[in-house]
Amino acid sequence: MRKSLIGVDLGGTNVRVAGVSLQGEVFHRRKESTERECGKEVVIDKLIRMVRRALEREKREGRKVVALGVGVPGVILVRRGIIVSSPNLPDWLNVPLKKMIRKEFSLPVVVENDANAAAFGEKWIGAGKGSNSLVCLTLGTGVGGGIILDGRVWHGEDGMAAEVGHTTVNPDGPQCKCGNTGCLEVYASATGIVSEVRRRLKREESVLKKSFQGREDLFRAEDVFRAAKKGDRVSLKVIEQMGRYLGIGIANLVNLFNPDMVVLSGGVTAAWKDFIEIVEEEVRVRAFVIPRERAKIRKARLGDNAGLIGAAGVALQAVRGKD
Numbered sequence: 070m071r072k073s074l075i076g077v078d079l080g081g082t083n084v085r086v087a088g089v090s091l092q093g094e095v096f097h098r099r100k101e102s103t104e105r106e107c108g109k110e111v112v113i114d115k116l117i118r119m120v121r122r123a124l125e126r127e128k129r130e131g132r133k134v135v136a137l138g139v140g141v142p143g144v145i146l147v148r149r150g151i152i153v154s155s156p157n158l159p160d161w162l163n164v165p166l167k168k169m170i171r172k173e174f175s176l177p178v179v180v181e182n183d184a185n186a187a188a189f190g191e192k193w194i195g196a197g198k199g200s201n202s203l204v205c206l207t208l209g210t211g212v213g214g215g216i217i218l219d220g221r222v223w224h225g226e227d228g229m230a231a232e233v234g235h236t237t238v239n240p241d242g243p244q245c246k247c248g249n250t251g252c253l254e255v256y257a258s259a260t261g262i263v264s265e266v267r268r269r270l271k272r273e274e275s276v277l278k279k280s281f282q283g284r285e286d287l288f289r290a291e292d293v294f295r296a297a298k299k300g301d302r303v304s305l306k307v308i309e310q311m312g313r314y315l316g317i318g319i320a321n322l323v324n325l326f327n328p329d330m331v332v333l334s335g336g337v338t339a340a341w342k343d344f345i346e347i348v349e350e351e352v353r354v355r356a357f358v359i360p361r362e363r364a365k366i367r368k369a370r371l372g373d374n375a376g377l378i379g380a381a382g383v384a385l386q387a388v389r390g391k392d
């Protein structure tokens with residue numbers, strides 16, 4: 070009988086469950102809205118029901134599921150499979166998710182932070198396929214990170230490693246919601262880009278001002294990228310600044326970890342052509358020659374499947390490690 074995996078991506082908006090091959094190929098995928106406002110019991114019931122359905126389908130299609138991986142945003146104690154806290158699921162405090170899933174299905178279960186799972190997915194079959202050590206940065210609403218060292222997710226002692234978005238790239242920079250100032254996230258996230266543009270619109274001219282007259286709170290990072298393509302100076306300046314600080318952050322990572330690759334994912338990569346040269350130049354100026362020549366900077370390949378595939382991948386690694 071062929072073997073397979075189940076990957077789960079438990080997000081604040083959607084729960085997604087997939088049947089995944091041992092090579093990382095997605096056989097089928099199902100998505101339902103999380104309905105987190107109904108409370109964690111309802112969400113867990115939904116997750117169990119979706120997993121049961123996926124297991125039945127795997128069986129019907131002649132495959133035996135050997136492990137199940139769940140990616141969740143927040144602080145996770147991976148060895149015990151406990152969700153300590155999650156910014157996207159506020160009532161999830163110290164939830165022993167691994168135990169709860171194992172009670173329903175007699176399967177090896179791994180619970181992993183979603184950004185770590187996405188990094189593992191990209192390393193396994195995405196942009197970082199074939200690499201051994203990789204850093205993945207998700208430039209979305211915030212800036213998430215995942216670090217793979219010698220083929221394994223690096224968790225840190227409290228499961229809090231790889232908070233790359235909250236490393237300081239400018240000590241005199243704006244306040245970050247984490248309490249620090251000048252974090253990478255205030256420059257390289259969609260939210261950061263929008264607030265920087267908004268700040269500049271108060272004293273500079275821009276096409277954004279004209280198209281969003283009096284409704285500046287409505288524009289989004291995509292509008293900034295579109296304006297930059299048309300040559301809007303404010304948008305270009307903000308993206309340039311973003312590239313500079315992202316480059317500083319990446320140069321630090323390159324010197325610290327000497328990875329094969331730095332993978333960038335998330336909505337902000339839509340402006341790739343406008344920032345990548347600035348990022349590369351900053352890394353060239355700041356990092357040592359050997360690690361910077363090693364570390365290729367690449368765009369992620371798996372899109373929003375990265376977490377799902379990666380969760381299945383870490384579960385497979387866990388069962389293989391026991392062989």
Ligand SMILES: [Zn+2]
Nearest residue numbers: 235245247252
């Ligand atoms: Zn911060």
